[in-house]
Amino acid sequence: MFSLPVIVDETKDGVTVSNVGTFSPHKTFDCGQCFRFSETDGTVSGIVGKKRVSFRRDGDLLYAGNVTADEFSAYFMHYLSLDRDYDSVDSAVATALPRESDAAVMREAVRVSSGIRILRQEKWETLCSFIVSQNNNIPRIKKIVSALCASLGERIGDGDYAFPDAKTVLDAGEEKIFSLGTGFRAPYIIDAARHVAEDGTFLDRVAAADSYEDADALLRTVKGVGPKVSACTLLFGFSRTDAFPIDVWIKRVMEKYFPDGLDYNLFGDAAGIAQQYLFYYERYVNEGK
DNA sequence: AGCCAGGACAAGT
DNA sequence: ACTTGTCATGGC
Numbered sequence: 001m002f003s004l005p006v007i008v009d010e011t012k013d014g015v016t017v018s019n020v021g022t023f024s025p026h027k028t029f030d031c032g033q034c035f036r037f038s039e040t041d042g043t044v045s046g047i048v049g050k051k052r053v054s055f056r057r058d059g060d061l062l063y064a065g066n067v068t069a070d071e072f073s074a075y076f077m078h079y080l081s082l083d084r085d086y087d088s089v090d091s092a093v094a095t096a097l098p099r100e101s102d103a104a105v106m107r108e109a110v111r112v113s114s115g116i117r118i119l120r121q122e123k124w125e126t127l128c129s130f131i132v133s134q135n136n137n138i139p140r141i142k143k144i145v146s147a148l149c150a151s152l153g154e155r156i157g158d159g160d161y162a163f164p165d166a167k168t169v170l171d172a173g174e175e176k177i178f179s180l181g182t183g184f185r186a187p188y189i190i191d192a193a194r195h196v197a198e199d200g201t202f203l204d205r206v207a208a209a210d211s212y213e214d215a216d217a218l219l220r221t222v223k224g225v226g227p228k229v230s231a232c233t234l235l236f237g238f239s240r241t242d243a244f245p246i247d248v249w250i251k252r253v254m255e256k257y258f259p260d261g262l263d264y265n266l267f268g269d270a271a272g273i274a275q276q277y278l279f280y281y282e283r284y285v286n287e288g289k
Numbered sequence: 290a291g292c293c294a295g296g297a298c299a300a301g302t
Numbered sequence: 303a304c305t306t307g308t309c310a311t312g313g314c
Contacts, residue, residue: 032295033295130295131296133294133295133296134294134295134296134297135293135294135295135296135297135309135310136294136295136296136310136311137293137294137295137312137313138294138295139294139312139313140294140311140312140313141294141295143312144311178310181310181311181312182310182311183309183310183311184297184308184309184310184311185296185297185309185310186310188297223297223298224296224297224298225297226296226297226298227296227297228295228296228297229295229296229297232295245295246295247294247295247296248293248294248295248296249294249295250295279295
């Protein structure tokens, strides 16, 4: 029976939370869904909105640094998807595929990747970040996003900057965005910024779309947003866990483990989570080479 | 030196 | 509807 996390202590530095299930800060923030966190000595730290926060798992307890009890309840519980029953997700993912050889792959992916939570990230930041991600690698994506923030974002602390809003990016202009290392993606980022800054309802209409197809079609009116960037944006920024982003890693997974095909719709609303498990699993398997 | 990275576009079949 | 060349950049 699923029940929500419980705040068991609050200090000036943060909160201590119990009943967080299998949640792994390490896996969650290292699985390629976000680009503004780094891990040091078992503690992940990064910028969310206008604050630097940190998360650390110690036994059954989760420590959330620079977060108040009210903020945790009102925002971070949802941000971390700790309000969703991932034990049920895990068993659904492990049993969704009818062919036993396929199910065996999924059980192994769940075993390795369980603990990941799909974050509910800020929509504009997610859209912009995944435009940067195209034909790029994760370390360099982080570097470019960091440059965008340091150059255009509001200063929120010692060396810390918020993600710049769409209007700021739009006003900065394509040349400036290009110069921050975005390369051929600069006009795409500008077009995304134009959509968001000049149409205050754009992201809301994507969020309100009543089918995946409608949300996807609307997002893809932005130049530079194709099926993959759209799927990642919907999954990580719009809580659409039915999205199944197909990138080079997942293509590799499909031909390596599912030579007879993979119907990801069998995962239903957990498709995006299954995808993330497979993505993390494959990268984990190939660790060190 | 060439290939790859959480791809998408435009032009050509 | 499906294939191909091209787009910056850095790490290996």
